[in-house]
Every structure is written in structure tokens, then in C-alpha cells.
Amino acid sequence: MFDSGFYEKHRAPILFTVMAGLLILVGFIQSWGVSLTILNLCLISAIMALGVNIQWGYAGLFNVGVMGFAALGGLAGVLVSMPPVSEAWQAGGLGILSGLLITFGTVMACLLVWPRIKHINRWRYWIVFGIILSGYALLRVFFDPGVDAIESIDPSVTGYLGGLGLPILVAWPVGALFAAGVAFVIGKIALGLRSDYLAIATLGISEIIIFFIKNEEWLTRGVKNVNGLPRPVPYEVDLQQAVWFQDLAMSLGMPVDDASSIFVKLCYALLFMVVIAVLLWLSETALRSPWGRMMRSIRDNETAAAAMGKDVTWQHLRVFVLGSAVIGLAGAMLTTLDGQFTPVGYQPLRFTFLIWVMVIIGGSGNNWGAVLGGFFIWFFWIEAEPIGLWLIETLTTGMDPTSPIRAHLLEGAAHMRLMTVGIILLVALRYAPEGLIPERKRL
Amino acid sequence: MSFLLGQQMTGGYGAADILHDCTIGVERGEIAVIVGPNGAGKSTAMKAVFGMMPLRHGQVLFDGEDVSGLRPEERVKKGMGFVPQTHNVFTSMSVEENLEMGAFIRDDNIQDSIAQVYDLFPILKQKRRQPAGELSGGQRQQVAVGRALMTHPKVLMLDEPTAGVSPIVMDELFDRIIEIARLDVAILMVEQNAKQALEIADTGYVLVQGHNKFTDSGEALLANPEVRRAFLGGV
Amino acid sequence: MDVLNVITLLGNFLIVPGLTYGSQLALGALGVTLVYGVLRFSNFAHGETMAFGAMITILVTWLLQASEISIQPLPTALLAMPVGIAVTVLFTLGMDRLVYRYHRERKASPVIFLIVSIGVMFFMGGLIRFIIGPGDQIFFDGTRFILKAREFKETTGLNEGLSLKMTQAVTIVTAIVIVALLFWFLNHTRTGKSMRAYSDNENLALLSGINPNKVVLITWVLVAALATVAGTLYGLDKSFKPFVYMQLLLPIFASAIVGGVGNPLGAIAGGYIIAFSELILTFAYKRVVLYLAPEGTEIDSLVQFLGTDYKIAVSFIILVIVLIIRPTGLFRGKTL
Ligand SMILES: Nc1ncnc2c1ncn2[C@@H]1O[C@H](COP(=O)(O)OP(=O)(O)O)[C@@H](O)[C@H]1O
Numbered sequence A: 001m002f003d004s005g006f007y008e009k010h011r012a013p014i015l016f017t018v019m020a021g022l023l024i025l026v027g028f029i030q031s032w033g034v035s036l037t038i039l040n041l042c043l044i045s046a047i048m049a050l051g052v053n054i055q056w057g058y059a060g061l062f063n064v065g066v067m068g069f070a071a072l073g074g075l076a077g078v079l080v081s082m083p084p085v086s087e088a089w090q091a092g093g094l095g096i097l098s099g100l101l102i103t104f105g106t107v108m109a110c111l112l113v114w115p116r117i118k119h120i121n122r123w124r125y126w127i128v129f130g131i132i133l134s135g136y137a138l139l140r141v142f143f144d145p146g147v148d149a150i151e152s153i154d155p156s157v158t159g160y161l162g163g164l165g166l167p168i169l170v171a172w173p174v175g176a177l178f179a180a181g182v183a184f185v186i187g188k189i190a191l192g193l194r195s196d197y198l199a200i201a202t203l204g205i206s207e208i209i210i211f212f213i214k215n216e217e218w219l220t221r222g223v224k225n226v227n228g229l230p231r232p233v234p235y236e237v238d239l240q241q242a243v244w245f246q247d248l249a250m251s252l253g254m255p256v257d258d259a260s261s262i263f264v265k266l267c268y269a270l271l272f273m274v275v276i277a278v279l280l281w282l283s284e285t286a287l288r289s290p291w292g293r294m295m296r297s298i299r300d301n302e303t304a305a306a307a308m309g310k311d312v313t314w315q316h317l318r319v320f321v322l323g324s325a326v327i328g329l330a331g332a333m334l335t336t337l338d339g340q341f342t343p344v345g346y347q348p349l350r351f352t353f354l355i356w357v358m359v360i361i362g363g364s365g366n367n368w369g370a371v372l373g374g375f376f377i378w379f380f381w382i383e384a385e386p387i388g389l390w391l392i393e394t395l396t397t398g399m400d401p402t403s404p405i406r407a408h409l410l411e412g413a414a415h416m417r418l419m420t421v422g423i424i425l426l427v428a429l430r431y432a433p434e435g436l437i438p439e440r441k442r443l
Numbered sequence B: 001m002s003f004l005l006g007q008q009m010t011g012g013y014g015a016a017d018i019l020h021d022c023t024i025g026v027e028r029g030e031i032a033v034i035v036g037p038n039g040a041g042k043s044t045a046m047k048a049v050f051g052m053m054p055l056r057h058g059q060v061l062f063d064g065e066d067v068s069g070l071r072p073e074e075r076v077k078k079g080m081g082f083v084p085q086t087h088n089v090f091t092s093m094s095v096e097e098n099l100e101m102g103a104f105i106r107d108d109n110i111q112d113s114i115a116q117v118y119d120l121f122p123i124l125k126q127k128r129r130q131p132a133g134e135l136s137g138g139q140r141q142q143v144a145v146g147r148a149l150m151t152h153p154k155v156l157m158l159d160e161p162t163a164g165v166s167p168i169v170m171d172e173l174f175d176r177i178i179e180i181a182r183l184d185v186a187i188l189m190v191e192q193n194a195k196q197a198l199e200i201a202d203t204g205y206v207l208v209q210g211h212n213k214f215t216d217s218g219e220a221l222l223a224n225p226e227v228r229r230a231f232l233g234g235v
Numbered sequence C: 001m002d003v004l005n006v007i008t009l010l011g012n013f014l015i016v017p018g019l020t021y022g023s024q025l026a027l028g029a030l031g032v033t034l035v036y037g038v039l040r041f042s043n044f045a046h047g048e049t050m051a052f053g054a055m056i057t058i059l060v061t062w063l064l065q066a067s068e069i070s071i072q073p074l075p076t077a078l079l080a081m082p083v084g085i086a087v088t089v090l091f092t093l094g095m096d097r098l099v100y101r102y103h104r105e106r107k108a109s110p111v112i113f114l115i116v117s118i119g120v121m122f123f124m125g126g127l128i129r130f131i132i133g134p135g136d137q138i139f140f141d142g143t144r145f146i147l148k149a150r151e152f153k154e155t156t157g158l159n160e161g162l163s164l165k166m167t168q169a170v171t172i173v174t175a176i177v178i179v180a181l182l183f184w185f186l187n188h189t190r191t192g193k194s195m196r197a198y199s200d201n202e203n204l205a206l207l208s209g210i211n212p213n214k215v216v217l218i219t220w221v222l223v224a225a226l227a228t229v230a231g232t233l234y235g236l237d238k239s240f241k242p243f244v245y246m247q248l249l250l251p252i253f254a255s256a257i258v259g260g261v262g263n264p265l266g267a268i269a270g271g272y273i274i275a276f277s278e279l280i281l282t283f284a285y286k287r288v289v290l291y292l293a294p295e296g297t298e299i300d301s302l303v304q305f306l307g308t309d310y311k312i313a314v315s316f317i318i319l320v321i322v323l324i325i326r327p328t329g330l331f332r333g334k335t336l
């Protein structure tokens, strides 16, 4: 009754059911808290994968700068939700503002001068370089004192400008906007590159973004992190003291502590699911629209599409900005869930390459595939270690428990996740290059 | 039967056939020329003879032996040489290195062969340390032919060797090609300059849409009014 | 005298470290460039290949140290390196056989190869951490300094000292030897020339009877050897930590691309350009200025173009600028 035809036809629902089953299994074997934590991060990963899929699957753009856009979204979380530090504004606000003006002026000067000099072959780069250099010198004079003043204000607690003190949910669209803005600039200058050069360029740019975030402490607190971001959902302590919640926990037969933490996680999960549902609906609609059809035609044959009068460059830029915005949104959501912003946490392996694996495994070009890939890969990223530990323990039961080999193996289990993900990717590329849920062939 | 013979070749790059029952052959010491409009399948026919493209029907016989199943480099070892229409030199390598690569499958001393190529194309000796990519079009073609000669092929196949060179250089190249044929080499050549090429051809093939439209001696084709009108600009 | 002091100062803090780091980057970039030139993809697993080679070398070094075999005053790791190279070559060939070959036969696009190399990167990263752990490993032994700053000051009577660490000398000399060997191989041996020919024009190389499988094999052998040497030298000079090698990937790509990817000369030039740019832009010139300025001048800034924090960012920025302005690099890359 479970023939392959059935599977082929109902692939997506079956695979999502399997995924749900895995999460439930974790709930029973480990704990519901763990299961929900994984679920929440699965949801955020899925959104990031959706963003990458928009760029790669719809348009064939090879963006390896996911990390940078996610971090920009995270930064939005800080800048929107943290309370402003008024002493810092008084001490260095003027310096910062003049710095921004100088930067803006320099960029404008370059943009104005460039069209006039670009046909001069010899000196054009030097002229631009000169403008940038003088802008930079000015910046150092006006900006640096402001920065120093800000960073010296109570550095162990603030030492930065703070944010706007708005509800953190506002940061989600703002994070998307931040990422979109930066993506627009990057796209303008880099999208003309060949695919593998684009990959390396975006990887480099994302490192520069992280670098900026780590070093501009006046804005981000840098490696000192920003903790205690406000939440969109209730705090556990408040729940534990609320009578209605105590009653609820009682009726469920759960300790109040556990119940409160699970309740909070459920709230997040609900919020995230709403976002994912909206995004999926939007992406699916877009994919079916004439616009989606045009994007596919561009992806599959750029030259032919260009010959038919499609503005390939502009469409690529649009898709690049859109996809990056989705990644930025996910980045803001992640910071919200963590309740803190930790710039050192942004590593390309976790924030760029892993997301790529999700898209490839899920099925590039298919939104449901990307979401599923996000779920599966995150699940294995987290569970590879316990599974690995269990495997090694089982396999080495015959061994002397004090044997150094066994100890070494058990220690190494922590790195199983890298190997597992690598093997999954390599196997998929060979045996299922279309992914778990392949792109539907449409006309 | 010819020394080299592509017999009733049918095939193409994908689903559609480019060649239809096309037959092309050449004898030792003779020159055979393939002419025809652009896109007729001349280059494709050459690739088919050299095993760079799969055939659905037909076979390739070389010196009486069926070589249809051999890979291109195995045909090189058997004594066939090929100068492709484009990208026919190693642009980043010196002229001499190009010749050395031409002789890659040989294990014996190749200095004599290099000297012979330099005798044939003296300009190459002067330029032997220069990257082939920096040479003029005509000199490049000489490098390309020289590279193919390094294995002392019994059959030399040339795809438009005079493309993009001046008329003087073209005459010069044709003279060299006749010289090579006198060394008992069979020459199979595709040419855009149909008239001049048929003048030196022992056999001529007119290909149209992958079919043998006319096959005759070079002289006879030049005299054929239909061929003159359709393929030789009516002169 | 002041001029001599300035020269010594720059030599000690710019030139010697720049040559050392530049050599490490150049060796790394050569590997990336060979893969690009012959196999035609950007190998994201190259940093891990370097780490793998260094790891094997370290394991063998420990073995040698335990059995008290050494080549004083040189570091034992040099003795272990051939084994490291051999194992890495075997591993890399195994990876090619199991992973890359399939996609090569199907003529997969460079982007697919790139993604495949990301898979290999994950796998190797995990394997390395599984075997040797994620922590710092120190495996340097032998004499620490060839030239000590204090001794230099005493002999010359200068204010500034010039020091030369053993690892720096070993790095620079090894790099020169390896590069010389590589160029001799590429330009003067039949196999080397056939590699260049294949890189230049794959079709014509096939027509000339050059065996593509052999070219690919030789390429991986060279890449593995270069990666092991680069990884070991870097580990000797700084320290071995798997994570750091992943971070090295971008400066290495930057070096390869600045010089013109696919071009070995470019890779070497690129390595030194990146290394020196990093150092020159973040060096504090205060003391230099003090020596050259009239007596009694006082400066309260460090006289730096960029803060020391910005060191790595320099390579990223150069990379991005080159990609945008002149993606073919200085030497117009693409072939070996
Ligand atoms: N590599 C290829 N793949 C697919 N089609 C090709 C390829 N090369 C040539 N063709 C097609 O085969 C036909 C014959 O081409 P070709 O043999 O090059 O013609 P000729 O050399 O006579 O000008 C043309 O329609 C061309 O478009």
C-alpha cells in the first residue's frame, strides 16, 4: 500500500510528518524543552533557507554572504529595542552625526565625480581614491573623538548609543530593511560577477560586515555583546507568579518551572510559524506569478532572456535584495529568541554554509523544500552529537571504560555534526541533486 | 576504398541529427576539400571522423581498419592528426612548447620533427620562445598545423586553416599544405575559400545540411555550373 | 644612525613578518590556483586541506619527539612533513575518487563543484576536530631564535633590534625552495607542461593525447603537498588551531585573486601583496616618525593608517575591490 508512487505524489507531506515525528521523538527521549528549542531554531533556519532559496533557486544567484545579512538583522534587534543611552548621545552624538555626514558627503562626491572622469583611463581610480582618503582623514578628525567619548561612558554596562527603546517586534521588519539596504549596495557593485567570484565576493563582504559590527563598539558594543534584549513574549518568572498559570500547570500535572519555560518556547514557536506561513504564502504566490515565470526563464537561460528584452541585471538585483531581506528578518528573529546580540557568534560555517546545505538538501527552487531542508539540517546539526555519543558508546561497550581510545572517541563525538552535515551534503549532491522536495517543473 | 573513409555517417550533438548519411574520404598523398555554406555540418563531419562526436550510423575506416570505436587520442596514435577550427593552439605556451605538446604521445626524440616543422614554417623558428597567443593569425595557424604534424600523421585534417588570414598568407599556407601532401600524407581540409581550395583539391565534397550534395574531382566541381552558381559566387 | 634605526625597525616589524606571512599565503594561494587552473573551480576546502596536512605532520612530529628523534636546531616538524604530505596526498586522492570524480565525469558546472567542496570542507573540518580536537597545538621545537634582538643591538650598537625567529627563516627558505621546484616542474618537465597545456586548452590537450586523469592526479598531488607545507609552516610560526585555517581561506583566496586566479606567479605576488598590505596599513609608525623628525618632537598618536584590529579586514577589502575593479587580477589569470 505504501508504494513509491504514493510517496512521489505526497512527498512533501510525508517528509514533514517524518520531521514532526523526529521532533516528537526528541520530546519523549530527551525532553520537551529540548524539542521546542530545536523547533524554534528549525523555524528560523527555515526562514534563512527561504531567503537563500529566493536568490539561488529562483534566480541562480550564488550568495555566500548569508552571515552578514543575518547579523544586520540581529543588529536591528539591538538598535530598535534597547533603551537609548542619553549620556552617550550627549557626549558623542555630535561627533557621530558629523561622521555620518562626512561619509555621506564622500560617497556623494565619488558618485558625482565618477561619471565625469570614468573615461579618463589613467587617473580615474586615483582620483576616487584621493576623495575617499580625504574623506577618511576628515572622518578620523571629527568622528574619533565622538566615538571615544561614547565608548568611555560606563563601558562595562553601556559604552554605546543604545537603541530606540521600541518593541522588539518592530526590529523584525527593520532588520529586513537593513539587510535589503546593504544588499542593494552590494548587488549594485557585485552582481555582474561570475557565479564563483560572486560567491567569494559575498563571503568577503559578509566578513567585512561582521568585522564592522565587532569593531564599531559605539554602535554595537562589539565583542562585549548586548544582553537583555526585551522580549515579545512573557518572562518565565512572571508566569510562575501568575495564578492562572500556576493553575494551568497544575491541571497539566507539570512543575511550574518546566511549564513556564515550555510556554515561553511555544509562544515563540507560534510567532515564528505565523511569519513562516506568511512568507511561504508570499513566495509561493510570487513563484506562480508571471514574475516567477520570468525569473525562471532568466535563471535557465540568461542570454535568451536578455535577448527577449528582459532586464536581467535589474531582476537579479531585485531578487538579491528580496532574499537578503528575508535573511535579515530571520537574523532579527534569532536575536529576539536569544535575547542577546553576540557578534563573535557569527561564523560562516554556521550562518552561511549550513544554510546553503539546507537549501541544497531541501531542493533548490522549491520553497517547501527549503523549509524542510532548514528543519532537517538543523535537527541533525543539534542531534548529531547525542546520536554520535550514543553510537560510540554502543560500539565501544566491549572496551575497557577507562581506555584512552574510548575517551578520545567520546570527546570527538562533539564534532560529529560537521562530518555528518558534510556527508549528507556530499551524498545528496551525488544521489539526490534535486533535493528532498525537487523543484516542480512548471511552464 | 579510400585510405581514410568516413562512411555513411549520421549523428549530431543532441536529439537532432546534423549529419545525414554523409560520406567523406581521402587517399594518401592527395588533398580532399570539403566546402559548403555556413552551418552545413563541415566541422561536425570532421569531428565525427576524428571521434569527437558520437555517430548513430556509419563508420570510420583508417588504412582499412575500423576505428569507429577509438577515442580521439587513440586515433592520434594510429596516425591521424587534427587541427580544429578554433582554439587550436595553447595560447599561454611558447611556440616550441606547443610543438612539444603535439608530440606528447611520442616517447622518442622529437628534435628532428621540431626542426622539420621549422623548415616548413621558418618564421616559427624565430618566434619559438614567444607565447602562441601573441602571434598573428597566420602565424598561429602555422603553429596549429605544426603541432598536428609533430606525430608525423598519415592523415592530416584541417578545419578552415586559412580562416581570418590575408590572401597572401593564405596562398603561402596552401603551398605548405601541398608540400605536406607530397610527403605522402593524406589531407582532408574544410575551406571557406572554396574556389582556391578546389583548385588544389584532388577530390571535393560539397556538403549541404549534412548531406553530400556533390562529390567529384576538384577540377570537375569548379567546372560544374550548378556548383559555381550556388557555392562559388557565380564566377 | 637614525636612518639605520628606521631600517632595522621596519625590517623587524614589517619586512621579516611580511615575508613570512606572505610566503604562507603564497603557498596556500598556489594550491587554490592549481585547482582553479586545472579542475576549474574555487576550492573552499583548501583551508581544511592545509589543516589536515598540518595535523598529520603534528602527529608524526609527536611520534618522533617521543622517540627522541630530532634534527636540532631545526624543528622536528620538517622531518615529519614528508609523511604529512604523503598521507594528505592519499587522502586528497581518495576524496577525488569518491567525490569529485563523479561530478567531473558529468561535467558539472563550477558552482556545483564549489558546493561539493563546501561538503568536503565540512567533512574534513569534522574529521580534523575528531582526530586532534579543536584546541591549540604547539609542536614547535628546536632553536627559537636565529638572531636575537638584544644580540643585534649589542653587536651593532643600534637602538632598534632585529630578530629572526627560526620559524620565520624556515618558512621563507622552504617557500623559496618549494616555489622553485614547482616552477621548474611546470616549465621544464613534460608532465608539468602537459598540466599547463590542459589548463590552457582542455580540448586540444585531449587531442594531443594528454591523459586528463593523469593531469588531475598530478594536480591533486601538488595541491596536497603545497597545502601540507603551507599549513605546517603556518602552524609552526603561529600555532595550530583548526578553526584558524578556515579563517585563512579568505586571505588565501584574496591572494590568488589579486594576482589573477589560475596564474601561479600571480598567486605568489598576491600572497606578498596581501601580507604586506595588512602590515603596512596597520603598522604604528610612531617610532619611525620620531627617529626622522627633529630632536624633541612629541607625538601622542600611534601614526597608523588603520587600527591593528583591522588587520584581517584589509585582505577582505582588497579582495572585494579587486573583484569589482579587475576580476582577472594583476596577472590576468585563468591558465597555469
Ligand atoms: N557543440 C555543438 N552543440 C550543438 N550543436 C552544434 C555544436 N556545434 C555545431 N552545432 C550545430 O551543428 C550545425 C553544424 O555546425 P558546423 O558543423 O559547425 O557547421 P560548419 O562547420 O559547416 O559551419 C549547426 O547548426 C550548429 O548550430
Ligand SMILES: [Mg+2]
Pocket (backbone or CB within 6 Å): B042, B043, B044, B085
Ligand atoms: Mg565550421
